[in-house]
Amino acid sequence: MADIKDPENTILMELKSGTVVIELLPDVAPLHSARMKELARAGEYDNVCFHRVIDGFMAQTGDVENGDMEDNFNLRRAGTGGSKLPDLPAEFSKLPHDRGSLGAARSSNPNSANSQFFINFKDNSFLNGSYTVYGRVIDGMEHVDAITRGEPPAEPDRMISVKVAADVA
Numbered sequence: 001m002a003d004i005k006d007p008e009n010t011i012l013m014e015l016k017s018g019t020v021v022i023e024l025l026p027d028v029a030p031l032h033s034a035r036m037k038e039l040a041r042a043g044e045y046d047n048v049c050f051h052r053v054i055d056g057f058m059a060q061t062g063d064v065e066n067g068d069m070e071d072n073f074n075l076r077r078a079g080t081g082g083s084k085l086p087d088l089p090a091e092f093s094k095l096p097h098d099r100g101s102l103g104a105a106r107s108s109n110p111n112s113a114n115s116q117f118f119i120n121f122k123d124n125s126f127l128n129g130s131y132t133v134y135g136r137v138i139d140g141m142e143h144v145d146a147i148t149r150g151e152p153p154a155e156p157d158r159m160i161s162v163k164v165a166a167d168v169a
Helices: 030-043 141-145
Strands: 010-015 019-025 052-054 057-063 101-104 117-120 134-138 161-164
Touching: 010 030, 019 030, 019 141, 030 134, 030 161, 134 141
Parallel strands: none
Antiparallel strands: 010 019, 010 161, 019 134, 052 057, 057 117, 101 117, 101 134
């Protein structure tokens, strides 16, 4: 596993094939980083599906309102919700949307990010300056690469658990 420098700002995301270690960037996007930790600590991300996974682009998840639905009718709503918390203002920076970067998913309104996020499969420079970057995968990108593709996937993969590294004994 990766050398974790700051356990308070490191996320451990358990997927079916293994653990993805994400370094949050609170110096760049403090509100988005804090939101991810808050939802992780509340268990809100556990069992939430990857509802939009586009080969050669990114894997999107984090709809805590609809993303843990098991039946296909409700699964179609995944990606339309957020959390009970208010939306976040954009925290744009000069950080690029490179392979493994974590971006805040949102509607056409730049200040509508809430709980959903995506992990870039490749460098997606066309997103630079338009979507908040607030973390990066530092270990386990092979597990992200193994996520089932689809919009939504017929049998979506899920985040089994999402924890802040500082909280794991």
